[in-house]
Structure formats: C-alpha cells, structure tokens
Amino acid sequence: MELMRKLEILADAAKYDASCASSGAQRKDSRTGKGVGSTGGMGICHSYTPDGRCVSLLKVLLTNSCLYDCHYCINRRSSDVQRARFTPEEVVQLTLDFYKRNYIEGLFLSSGIVRNADHTMEQVIEVARQLREVHDFRGYIHLKTIPEASQALIDKAGTYADRISINIELPTQASLDQLAPEKNIANTKVAMNGIRARIDEVQDARKQARRIMGRPRAKPPTFATGQSTQMIVGADTSSDSVVLHRADELYRDHRLRRVYYGGFSPIPAPSVILPIKPPPLVREHRLYQADWLLRFYGFGVSELVPQSHPDLDLELDPKLSWALRNRALFPVDINRAPRDLLWRVPGLGTVNVERILSARRFSRLHLADLQRMRVSLKKVMPFIMTADHRPRVATLENDHLRLQFLPGPRQLEFDFNPKASATAADALMVRSGQL
Amino acid sequence: MITALIDPTFDSWLKKARELLQGGVYPEQIDWVDATREASLLQEGPIRPKHDAPAVKVPSDFVQLAETVCAHRDERRFAVLYRLLHRLTLGGERHLLKHPSDPDTRQCQIWAKAVGRDIHKMHAFVRFRLIGTDEPTGREQFVAWFEPEHRIVKLACPFFQKRFANMDWSILTPDECAIWDGETLAYLPGVSRLEAPPADAHDDLWRTYYRSVFNPARLKVQAMQSEMPVKYWKNLPEAQIIPSLIAGSDQRVQRMLSSPERPLKPAPDNAYLHSLKTRRANPSVSETHSPTH
Numbered sequence: 001m002e003l004m005r006k007l008e009i010l011a012d013a014a015k016y017d018a019s020c021a022s023s024g025a026q027r028k029d030s031r032t033g034k035g036v037g038s039t040g041g042m043g044i045c046h047s048y049t050p051d052g053r054c055v056s057l058l059k060v061l062l063t064n065s066c067l068y069d070c071h072y073c074i075n076r077r078s079s080d081v082q083r084a085r086f087t088p089e090e091v092v093q094l095t096l097d098f099y100k101r102n103y104i105e106g107l108f109l110s111s112g113i114v115r116n117a118d119h120t121m122e123q124v125i126e127v128a129r130q131l132r133e134v135h136d137f138r139g140y141i142h143l144k145t146i147p148e149a150s151q152a153l154i155d156k157a158g159t160y161a162d163r164i165s166i167n168i169e170l171p172t173q174a175s176l177d178q179l180a181p182e183k184n185i186a187n188t189k190v191a192m193n194g195i196r197a198r199i200d201e202v203q204d205a206r207k208q209a210r211r212i213m214g215r216p217r218a219k220p221p222t223f224a225t226g227q228s229t230q231m232i233v234g235a236d237t238s239s240d241s242v243v244l245h246r247a248d249e250l251y252r253d254h255r256l257r258r259v260y261y262g263g264f265s266p267i268p269a270p271s272v273i274l275p276i277k278p279p280p281l282v283r284e285h286r287l288y289q290a291d292w293l294l295r296f297y298g299f300g301v302s303e304l305v306p307q308s309h310p311d312l313d314l315e316l317d318p319k320l321s322w323a324l325r326n327r328a329l330f331p332v333d334i335n336r337a338p339r340d341l342l343w344r345v346p347g348l349g350t351v352n353v354e355r356i357l358s359a360r361r362f363s364r365l366h367l368a369d370l371q372r373m374r375v376s377l378k379k380v381m382p383f384i385m386t387a388d389h390r391p392r393v394a395t396l397e398n399d400h401l402r403l404q405f406l407p408g409p410r411q412l413e414f415d416f417n418p419k420a421s422a423t424a425a426d427a428l429m430v431r432s433g434q435l
Numbered sequence: 436m437i438t439a440l441i442d443p444t445f446d447s448w449l450k451k452a453r454e455l456l457q458g459g460v461y462p463e464q465i466d467w468v469d470a471t472r473e474a475s476l477l478q479e480g481p482i483r484p485k486h487d488a489p490a491v492k493v494p495s496d497f498v499q500l501a502e503t504v505c506a507h508r509d510e511r512r513f514a515v516l517y518r519l520l521h522r523l524t525l526g527g528e529r530h531l532l533k534h535p536s537d538p539d540t541r542q543c544q545i546w547a548k549a550v551g552r553d554i555h556k557m558h559a560f561v562r563f564r565l566i567g568t569d570e571p572t573g574r575e576q577f578v579a580w581f582e583p584e585h586r587i588v589k590l591a592c593p594f595f596q597k598r599f600a601n602m603d604w605s606i607l608t609p610d611e612c613a614i615w616d617g618e619t620l621a622y623l624p625g626v627s628r629l630e631a632p633p634a635d636a637h638d639d640l641w642r643t644y645y646r647s648v649f650n651p652a653r654l655k656v657q658a659m660q661s662e663m664p665v666k667y668w669k670n671l672p673e674a675q676i677i678p679s680l681i682a683g684s685d686q687r688v689q690r691m692l693s694s695p696e697r698p699l700k701p702a703p704d705n706a707y708l709h710s711l712k713t714r715r716a717n718p719s720v721s722e723t724h725s726p727t728h
C-alpha cells in the first residue's frame with residue numbers, strides 16, 4: 001500500500017482522540033544537537049481544520065488493526081474499515097519531513113492493539129526511540145499507552161515522550177462493560193498511578209540536580225512531564241455529574257494535566273450495540289467550561305452539578321447558571337471583594353480579575369474602567385457593584401434574569417457612520433498621539 | 436512642534452525618545468514621522484537637551500513593552516509610547532504600567548497583545564519549502580514566504596533559530612528577510628513574493644493528512660476562522676482544500692447516518708484476550724460503584 005493511502009487511513013483512525021496539546025514540555029531545542037526540534041514554550045497550533053480543531057501534532061495510529069471491540073470506535077475488530085500498518089521508519093520519516101516544513105509541533109502516536117499489550121507498546125516505543133536516538137529529534141512526542149502493558153515498558157515510553165496518556169474512555173465500569181468490554185477502569189488507574197509516581201520521582205530528581213550547583217552534574221533523568229486522558233461523552237447515559245466527578249478524581253488523585261472530553265461522534269461503520277447520534281457539541285463545550293472552573297476558579301464539582309441539577313445547563317455557561325442558583329452571594333463589590341470571590345462573577349475571567357486587583361490599588365473602579373479592560377458590562381452588571389453602579393435589588397431577585405442571558409434572535413448590523421476620509425490635520429493629530 | 440524623524444523600529448524610536456525626554460519635551464509637542472516614508476519632505480527640528488537635567492532612567496519593564504509595541508503598524512504607537520514614558524518618568528506616575536485601566540497603558544497592552552498574537556501566528560503558519568541540500572555540509576536548505584500583519588520578523592525569528600538550528604533556512608517577507616546559515620541569523624530588506632518557491636513536494640502529503648483529520652460531523656467554520664483568519668490562507672498549502680471539505684461534509688455525514696449498523700464479530704482465539712478476563716487489578720483500587728457514590 002502506498003504511503004499516502006496509509007496516512008489517509010491511519011490519520012482518519014486517530015482523529016477521534018481530542019488531545020492536541022503541545023505545551024508543558026521540558027525546555028529543549030536543537031542548538032546543542034544534530035537534529036531539529038524545540039519544546040517548552042506555549043503550544044502551537046499549526047493549522048485548524050473546518051471542524052474548528054487545532055492541528056498541532058502528526059496524530060496517527062501505527063496500525064488500526066485491533067483485537068478490542070469498543071463500540072464507539074471506528075477501529076474495533078467488528079468494524080469493516082480498511083486496515084493498514086505503518087512501519088516505524090515510515091512514521092519517523094513522516095514526522096521529520098512534516099516537522100522540518102513547520103507543519104507540526106511533533107508526533108502523537110497511538111495504536112490499535114495487536115497480539116498483546118506489550119507487543120503493541122514495544123512497536124510504539126520503537127518509533128519514539130528512533131526519533132530521539134537516531135535523529136536527535138527534540139520536538140514534542142505524545143505516546144498513548146495501554147494500561148495492561150508492563151510497567152517497564154510504560155517507563156520506557158515515558159523516557160522518550162513529553163506526554164503520555166491512557167484513555168479512560170467512559171466514566172464508569174458499568175459503561176465500559178457495555179461498550180468497551182476489554183477495558184477496565186481499575187487497571188487504568190493502577191497504570192496512571194504508576195506514571196504519576198515516575199513523574200514525581202523524576203521531577204524530584206531534577207530539583208535535586210538543580211540544587212547541586214558548581215559541581216559537575218549528573219545528567220538529570222528525563223521523563224514525560226505530564227499525563228492526560230480522554231473521556232467520551234454522549235455514548236453512554238452517564239450524567240455530567242458522573243463525568244465531572246470522575247474528572248475531578250483524576251485531577252486530584254492522579255494529577256492529570258488534562259482530561260479531554262470527546263463528544264461521541266458518528267463513525268462510518270456504526271456498531272449494532274451503539275447506534276450513531278449527532279455529536280453532543282454543546283454538552284462537550286459546557287463540560288470543558290466546567291472543567292476550567294474546577295481547575296482555575298476554585299469551584300467544586302457539587303457546586304457546578306448539585307444533586308438537583310446533575311447535568312449542566314446547555315443554554316448558559318456553568319458559572320452563570322451557578323450564579324443564578326446562588327444569587328444571595330451577589331452583588332460582589334469590585335472594589336473590595338477578594339480574588340476568589342471575583343473569580344465567581346459571571347463575565348470575569350482570571351486575567352481580568354488580576355487586572356482589577358492591580359487597578360484598584362490606584363483608584364476606585366467605575367464601570368468605564370471595566371469597559372476599558374474589555375469586560376462585558378451587560379454580563380457582569382447584574383452581579384457587581386462599582387463606584388458608580390449598584391444593581392437594583394429587583395434585578396437580582398427577578399425570575400426573568402435568566403431570560404436576559406439567553407441568546408436572542410440576531411440583529412443585522414448596519415454601519416450608519418461611515419468614516420470620513422482623513423485630512424492632513426487629522427494625520428498630524430494621530431502622529432502626535434492626540435487622536 | 437518638533438518633528439522627530441525616525442526609522443519605524445524600536446531602536447530608532449528609543450534613541451530619539453531618550454533625547455527628547457532628556458530635553459524635557461512634552462508629548463504634545465512632537466510629530467513622530469517615519470523617515471523611510473516622508474524623509475525627503477521634512478526637516479527635523481532641533482532638540483535642545485537641558486544640560487542641567489539629571490539623566491532620566493527608563494524602567495526596564497517599559498522597555499520590554501515598547502519593543503513589542505513598536506512592531507505594531509498603528510501610526511499612533513510612537514506618540515502614545517512617548518506619552519506613556521513621559522508620564523512614567525517626568526510625570527512621576529511611576530506605577531502607571533500596573534494600572535490596567537489607564538487609557539495609555541491599556542492601549543499599549545492591546546497593541547502588545549496584537550503583536551504577540553502575530554508572532555505566535557508566524558511561528559505557526561510559516562511553511563518551509565525544501566530547495567536543495569548544501570553539498571559540502573549536507574545541510575538541507577529551506578525557504579519560506581510569510582506576510583506578517585506587523586513588523587515582527589526580528590522578534591519572531593530567534594524561535595526558528597532554536598528550533599531549526601541544523602538546517603539552512605530563509606524566511607522572506609515584504610518588510611524584512613531572515614537568513615540562517617548555522618552560524619548567524621542575518622536580516623536583509625524585504626522582497627517580493629515572486630522570490631519564494633511556490634510549492635513543496637510534501638504539500639500533497641500534508642493536505643492528505645489535513646483532509647483525513649477533519650471530522651465532517653463537527654463542522655465549525657467560525658471556530659476555525661477565528662483562530663486561522665482568512666488573510667493567512669493564501670500562504671498555507673492546506674487552505675486550498677478548505678472549501679471542498681466544507682462543501683462535502685454534509686453529504687459525508689448523511690452517508691454515515693444512513694450506513695447500516697455492523698454486526699458483532701466474535702473475539703478471536705487470542706491468549707491475551709483470554710488473560711484480560713483474569714487480569715483485573717486488585718480489588719482495593721477497583722470500582723464497585725459509580726464515582727458519585
């Protein structure tokens with residue numbers, strides 16, 4: 001089979017994995033080496049496909065042949081999709097060729113399970129080994145690992161990769177039993193714990209190595225700097241509460257960098273066990289928003305999805321719907337409230353909260369100050385007090401407050417004030433900063 | 436009114452700004468003029484430095500901000516930067532940069548952010564084309580053409596030097612070109628697009644990859660365009676196929692939806708699959724009920 005056809009099949013087979021991060025790696029670059037590559041700054045999205053997703057890594061499977069029968073997956077053994085297999089050398093060459101043209105940040109390699117977990121893992125590791133050891137490649141490598149693979153192989157994968165991940169796939173074992181009968185949450189968690197232990201160990205060793213200044217240093221060990229996972233949303237009947245509690249557990253107990261939520265997407269060869277449905281795009285979006293609130297805004301899962309509301313509101317973002325359920329906490333005084341209370345105001349992000357904290361040391365803040373910081377006044381006004389604004393009590397108690405935030409019919413916009421052409425005097429005003 | 440003739444670069448502006456500041460010149464008195472565009476028509480006014488004035492110290496976080504802002508193409512940038520500098524130093528507003536709702540600070544931050552985004556997009560959207568291999572050294576030689584929104588070549592190129600230290604490359608733009616030969620990163624004047632090679636043999640493979648990772652069931656054209664604005668498309672090989680991907684997506688989804696459900700295949704007789712049944716991890720960490728309890 002020619003390379004282009006293999007690429008077509010094995011990229012198509014890998015695209016349902018949502019992860020595309022290329023950030024958070026150890027700082028390294030090619031100046032001291034003989035190959036290409038650098039990591040350590042911000043992740044870079046080198047392109048975007050019309051589904052709005054970022055193209056950062058060459059994301060492919062080594063093979064899409066698979067022993068497992070996960071019903072949401074295009075590559076399951078019961079699927080009649082055409083099968084293909086890359087040789088390790090082919091993936092290595094593609095990665096380097098794409099990288100040198102600045103198409104990508106690196107490689108995301110996964111594989112269908114062939115023969116057994118260890119054999120499959122060895123194939124995946126061989127690609128990373130060649131990239132690092134033969135070609136001195138210093139770009140980003142993300143390896144998908146199999147929880148049932150031996151700890152020694154997972155460790156080895158981690159020494160070549162910047163990130164490793166194991167997909168939890170579904171939030172409960174009951175759902176896995178039904179839809180991915182070969183997968184087991186307990187095994188996955190044991191493997192995640194193993195990876196976490198290695199990450200911690202190596203980071204400690206690196207800290208130690210930094211502390212020994214002035215003496216000839218042993219080369220600090222290298223290991224992936226983080227692990228992530230993916231949960232499929234909308235294939236089983238789990239509520240958002242179940243999904244988010246699982247995510248929260250993974251963040252807290254296993255220190256995952258990221259949990260990705262992949263809305264179950266129609267696949268070309270649907271399974272009789274899992275009829276296809278349109279992808280739950282809004283739900284996926286709300287889950288990401290809630291995930292953000294858990295990680296960066298100090299929210300707890302039970303605040304976002306309390307027992308009375310086990311699913312996120314699809315019409316409003318989770319912070320806004322939390323605020324509408326907890327109106328007694330508002331209005332928040334922009335000029336006095338502590339950081340963690342400002343984080344809870346709908347319409348204020350962490351960046352603007354820092355700006356507010358900084359600006360209010362100099363003067364009492366007015367609505368115009370917030371506007372200059374590009375805060376959406378319409379969204380925040382019912383929830384805040386400023387030097388010149390206090391919402392009417394009736395606003396916060398009004399049953400219609402929710403309606404105010406629902407997306408309304410869109411209005412056509414016309415420009416009634418076309419700009420007059422500039423005069424010479426205008427030009428001077430511009431250049432001297434008076435306009 | 437003093438006419439300050441400068442090259443539209445950070446170095447040139449900072450040098451002039453220091454002189455003017457030393458002379459105690461007020462921001463409203465200066466007409467900042469791009470010497471590369473209007474030099475022949477204008478004469479620079481004399482600046483009389485106040486010899487008795489103590490040397491003004493320009494804060495380092497301002498210098499950093501100014502370097503980024505100077506790369507912006509907005510004509511007002513030099514004047515607003517000078518006003519900000521004047522207020523910070525002679526005006527006594529030492530904490531002005533920490534005051535995010537101040538109009539001048541805010542404006543400069545907005546410009547700096549736009550420049551930062553443009554640099555990030557350049558790192559993302561430059562596409563190198565292989566033009567040959569240097570015989571004696573064996574180094575591969577690549578050329579790229581890019582049209583940045585702002586004057587960012589000098590700010591953006593050290594990144595490529597670190598990443599591609601072991602290949603020879605040039606990035607050509609209308610304003611400025613960067614050339615790396617393994618030893619030095621040199622900057623030359625801008626060139627026309629015609630100087631750049633039109634395509635690379637790998638563009639087809641890349642387009643194949645791009646087509647294959649697109650999921651037609653999740654069409655979100657707006658989301659794509661907000662991150663990859665149309666103005667960049669003309670220099671991205673993969674962008675050529677965007678219209679056809681969008682146009683064909685509906686049909687592809689319909690085909691999936693009407694596709695018959697596939698029956699199950701029995702598990703093959705595989706030792707590993709058999710072992711999975713007995714390999715469930717030890718009960719202390721296993722799940723007995725859902726995580727919400």
